[in-house]
Amino acid sequence: MLKRKDLIGLIDVNAEELTEILDTAADMKRHLRDGDKQLPYLRGKTVTILFYENSTRTRTSFELASKYLGATVINIAAGSSSVAKGETLVDTGKTLDAQLNDFLIMRHPMGGAPYLLAKVAKAGVLNAGDGMNEHPTQALLDMLTMREHFGRLEGLKVAIVGDIKHSRVAKSNLFGLTTMGAEVRMFAPETLIPKGIDKLGAKLCSSKQEALDGADVVMGLRIQLERQQAGNFPSLNEYAEFYGVDGKSLQYANPNAIIMHPGPVNRGVELTGKEIDHEKSRIEEQVFSGIAVRMAVLKLLNDYRNHQA
Amino acid sequence: MIIRNGNVVLENEVVKKDILVKDGKIVEIADTIPADGSQEIDASGKHVFPGLIDMHVHLRDPGYEYKEDIESGSKAAVKGGFTQICCMPNTNPIMDNKVVVSYVKHKAQEVGLCKVHPIGAITKGEKGEQLAQIGEMKKAGAVAISDDGVSVSSSRLMRLAMEYASGFGVKCLCHCEDKELVDGGVVNEGLSSTIAGLKGIPRAAEDIMIARDIALAESLDVPVHICHVSTHSGVRLIRDAKKAGVKVTAETCPHYYAVTDEVITGFDTNTKVNPPIREEVDKLAILEGLKDGTLDCIVTDHAPHHINDKNVEYNLAAFGISGIETSFGFAITYLYKTGELTLSQIADKMSKAPAKILGLDGGAITVGGVADLMIADLDKTFVIDPQKFVSKGKNNPFGGYELSGVVEYTIVDGEIKYQA
Known part of the structure; x- marks a missing residue:
């Protein structure tokens, strides 16, 4: 109990x-x-x-x-x-x-x-x-969604892409998923990676390809506009190009992979519109x-x- | 007064001696001093130190007497073994003029426990815009100037302050913090800030200002003192500057040499202090800096706060630790018992060096010198209970820590001002 x-x-x-x-x-x-x-x-x-x-x-x-x-x-x-x-x-x-x-x-x-x-x-x-x-209940609902799709959490490769530094969602997922034996990969602009996160069990990746390679779950994170204004990255365009999840980058992932996002999504930034509405998307299930x-x-x-x- | 049989902590050795005190002065130090009918203190098995001097204290008076006042702060100081303390000017009003300096001096004399030396502000209202009346404050009794709590962000004004103050023989005590780089941070940036999800303060925020103030002092060939050094890189900057002949001195605090920032992950707001408690690499460098002389002295940065300033969200809590009653115990436990420093070195860091930096009387046990003394039992231990502090500030995160080194007597000008 x-x-x-x-x-x-x-x-x-x-x-x-x-x-x-x-x-x-x-x-x-x-x-x-x-x-x-x-x-x-x-x-x-x-x-x-x-x-x-x-x-x-x-x-x-x-x-x-x-x-x-x-x-x-x-x-x-x-x-x-x-x-x-x-x-x-x-x-x-x-x-x-x-x-x-x-x-x-x-x-x-x-x-x-x-x-x-x-x-x-x-x-x-x-x-x-x-x-x-x-944000523990968000991570729990993410974990429930993953477990329902794959029947397990242990051994899953979860790629979290985006503003890790300011994300309580990423942190709770990291704690919960690693406790359950999943692998958590993170990819973000260097300015948006919190210091020492790798010591908490995250696998830091240096490219979208490395993060998504064989991934079972691809999770985007909401980027707040004020992060750009504060100078963490130069423009939303550049962010979308290097850190956004699109059809091309999804090709690296497990063919059975699912797409997740805690919402609300900036369409065309973290995820392209096509991916949000894709059959792989579990955003509404979340x-x-x-x-x-x-x-x-x-x-x-x-x-x-x-x-x- | 005769202090008998104590282990007397001299500059280079600890010797068992009797000390004869008359008219506020030390008149004889000898193996045996014949009784003269005056008061005797049996210091057998105990250690006699020069009265401790804390050159970085916040007394909150005037303006924030609900946090501390000159009387409660003085009581806390003598309980901690301090015979002289220097109080920072971030009061309300700010101590940026001779009137406030005089007020503090007079009130401290009325209280009559330890000697209290005011530190004037560098700039009016600590606003970093115009110089405070440095000459008048010095005349009224200020022993140094500082905008402690903030840095003078303008390099031009800071340079003028150092230059102008040097004409009065007044030193700038520099609180080093690049506010823009701090950017609302509340703890050290690192693994612990990530675990807690609290905004981090990078070391560079401190180091940049240390480097700047060293550069200003070097270019003007004037002395400068760096406050509460917390980073390993800051220690290196100061060490290199000293090697190059810059007239820089520096201080650190017990919470930087004794603990690491893991203490913040429980969100105890009493761990919130500026600069923040850093990591193991910093702690080790601070210890090294104390040993090799890069860091001249240990201060407390005693920063008492009311519970209302601390019993709030971590981000909203006030910065500061109430530490003047535990500093000596920290030194004995974390520096002496661990073999990092000798007792003579501790006396240097906590008494002689601050006296020398600020030109104060005292700082050593010498014949003819002022009878500011402290007697402690180094084998006796105590458990920190902040609720039992005599300071109004109970904001100390080390409740439950067991420390060695209990202050038994504090003697100022030959008079017992505290007895355990």
């Missing part, structure tokens, strides 16, 4: 725990596919979704997951709350606790913020992305996996809470 109050990162989640989450998520997915959207494991529980950064897909995914599980859901956008009046995260956590929340799902622009919240809050904390640190994975994590954390109570 997943024995955790919070899920903040995959850095310290072991293979057994990952497997339990993915198995539970696969179950959830079966129910959802059967049209069963009422799985009341969290009936009578309250979930508050606290987003300090804009998001559509992750926020709605968490909201739907909580609702399918029968929880009462509150949404707080930090810009319109007491946070805008200068309330500290510690005080926000205490307030939300006093309102008897069972789970706090937070996205925050600063790495480590969920640890601070988890320290002060009795409620379980789910990290929905913290700065450049982690979205569906997202709901199932978030339901699974909420259920398992809740089981542990009930067990502790």
Whole structure:
């Protein structure tokens, strides 16, 4: 059983725990596919979704997951709350606790913020992305999508191409996938590779061909326009040429390879439009996996809470 | 006062002696001094050091008394074995004029524990735009100038500051940081910053300014002092400059010679300090620099903060470690017990060298010298508990560390100002 109050990162989640989450998520997915959207494991529980950064897909995914599980859901956008009046995260956590929340799902622009919240809050904390640190449910949904296609994670060659440095998605995937025995390759402009990432198990590649050679999974990462303005690379055109995934570069990959992207995609930059809509693309499947994975994590954390109570 | 039977830490040796103190001066050091009816301290089995001098402290007074004030900071200093401290000017208002300098000096005298020497700002408001009134501050008692907390980003103005200050015999203490290269970073750039997903500060941000200030000092042939050196490459720049005859001196802090940046990965905001705690290669180079004399002295960069400044997201937390009560223990544990430095060398780094750099009285145990002394038990250990600090700043990430070297007496001008 997943024995955790919070899920903040995959850095310290072991293979057994990952497997339990993915198995539970696969179950959830079966129910959802059967049209069963009422799985009341969290009936009578309250979930508050606290987003300090804009998001559509992750926020709605968490909201739907909580609702399918029968929880009462509150949404707080930090810009319109007491946070805008200068309330500290510690005080926000205490307030939300006093309102008897069972789970706090937070996205925050600063790495480590969920640890601070988890320290002060009795409620379980789910990290929905913290700065450049982690985005565990995104990596879990990626892993679920891969596992469904290949039937395994062990031994898979996963090529992650793009802005690794600022990507909490890449980092959580690196932790989760290497724990499960997959090979994680990374390819990016030198300015967008974080120092020491190879010491964490990533295989740094020096060309698109090297990264994609025999790859089972090709994952693009969103490039923020402000990275170009900050001088990390000269133009989107040049980025697309050297670091974008197109039909030509996909020829290096395993013929059975799948294409993934955490979204939203800049069409023609990270992926060409043709590749997004390609039969190999699993981008929409990722979205569906997202709901199932978030339901699974909420259920398992809740089981542990009930067990502790 | 007679201090009996202590192991007296002299410049080149440690000898068992009695010390006779009269009228605030050391009047005799001998094998046996006959009792004269004055107070006696039994220092058997203990060590007598020259009073420690910390030339880099933040007292936060005036303006941020909720973090620290001159009284609480002085209490913390004497508890740490310090008889003299120099306080940085990033107060509110900034100590960039004689009025604030005088305020600090007078309040410190009223408190009457350790000697407090103000360091004036280099530029008005530490804004890096116009020179502060360096001559007037010196006249009022400032012992040096610094814009600590920031670098003077204009090389032209920094050059003028060094040149002008040299006319008053005043040294610039340079906080070396290229702000543009720091670019919002909060920890050292490396494996640990990648693990934590926190924005990194490259070594080059510090090294560029060290190199610049060395170049300015060399071209003007004036002395310069580099603050809180944290990088291996910075140590090399200073070593090379010294070899070439540049009048450069430098300091480092316990958190740079004792630990590495792995401590940041738990997001403890008390590990957030500027410059950041670096990697093993840096730690080893800092130790080497202390041994070969490249790094002249050890300071604490005591930076007390209120819990409200630290109990926030790592990015939002204030930079700084409250360290004046643990610095001596760090030196004994991480420098002496490990065989890196002798006790005489530690006395040099933590007393004699700062006195020499700033032209202060004290720094050595000599007949006729000022009776600023510290007595410590080097075999006694203690476990750091920041909540028990007398400093208002409890922001120290080393809670639970066990250190050797307990300060038992701090004596200033022949008077006991702290007794354990």
